Amino acid sequence: MLSKITIWGRKSSFNVQKVLWTLDELGIEYEHRNAGGSFGGLDDPQFRAMNPHSLVPVILDEQGAVWESNSIVRYLCAKHSPGNLWLEEPYARSLADRWIDWAATTLQPNFMQIFWGYYRTPEADRNFRDIERALDNCHRNFRALDAHLANNEYLAGTHFTAADIPAGTTLHRYFGMGLQVEQPPNVLAWFGRLQDRPAYRRNILQPFHDLYGRLAF
Ligand SMILES: N[C@@H](CCC(=O)N[C@@H](CS)C(=O)NCC(=O)O)C(=O)O
Structure with a gap:
């Protein structure tokens, strides 16, 4: 059963760290799943269905999957912190x-x-x-x-x-x-x-x- 947001990616990855930092800044509860590197899993069909490039990080929330670390940072901040971490003007x-x-x-x-x-x-x-x-x-x-x-x-x-x-x-x-x-x-x-x-x-x-x-x- 998925919690509200799930993030896939080994914690040694610089791009995964960006997203973990963002989630914590926003105070969002998430489930972390190791993937990539020695954890593997990036070529599994279920993972590929979320990110056709087979790379981490990927997040999944109630609306769907998001990949590309900076796009994820933008998406999370726009959705959860409009007017603060995300500037709207x-x-x-x-x-x-x-x-x-x-x-x-x-x-x-x-x-x-x-x-x-x-x-x-x-x-x-x-x-x-x-x-x-x-x-x-x-x-x-x-x-x-x-x-x-x-x-x-x-x-x-x-x-x-x-x-x-x-x-x-x-x-x-x-x-x-x-x-x-x-x-x-x-x-x-x-x-x-x-x-x-x-x-x-x-x-x-x-x-x-x-x-x-x-x-x-
Ligand atoms: N531009 C992508 C790069 C993603 C990327 O290269 N991810 C690396 C980790 S930093 C990856 O999945 N490598 C394969 C692996 O860890 O097995 C992003 O910012 O999300």
Whole structure:
């Protein structure tokens, strides 16, 4: 029997963590089902019927299934927190949307290249030229974010919204990988504000050293 919302996805997945953080921010009761990686299950016909791409995270509520982590974050916030985590006035919403899209198309791919290319790849197999390039890109991305945060407490303005979730999820692993990365002060202050949130601590500030040098999930 399904509870009100069910989420599928192994908790070591960055994209699953975004959704778990969101559910907790919204105070939504959910059932978590491990899937993906060593848990498998993504090619089961029932799972494929929910997400034709066979990837986690996926959620299912009384209306149906939703896949793509940032779409899930948007959907949950729009449905359960209109006017707060989800900004409704179109321009205000665009202030949030741009950071969610930027995280998906720019920051996360650059960060992932480092996380996989450096942290998860066994030392002997690392391609340092690719890692350096991705690190330069991340530094540029975080400098731009830092400039924005010089005048804004949160990404869409004065309070925490859905906009903070996708980019905010990168910070713990990015600054905790053991690489010499730039330490932009406004980004670190924002990271500190996120760490004050119990839902962030519970879902994002999780140890990840067991993933070091290991390409398998
Ligand atoms: N763009 C998708 C990416 C989903 C994705 O790549 N999921 C990974 C985990 S982060 C996955 O399902 N990998 C296969 C597995 O874990 O077995 C999203 O944001 O939801």
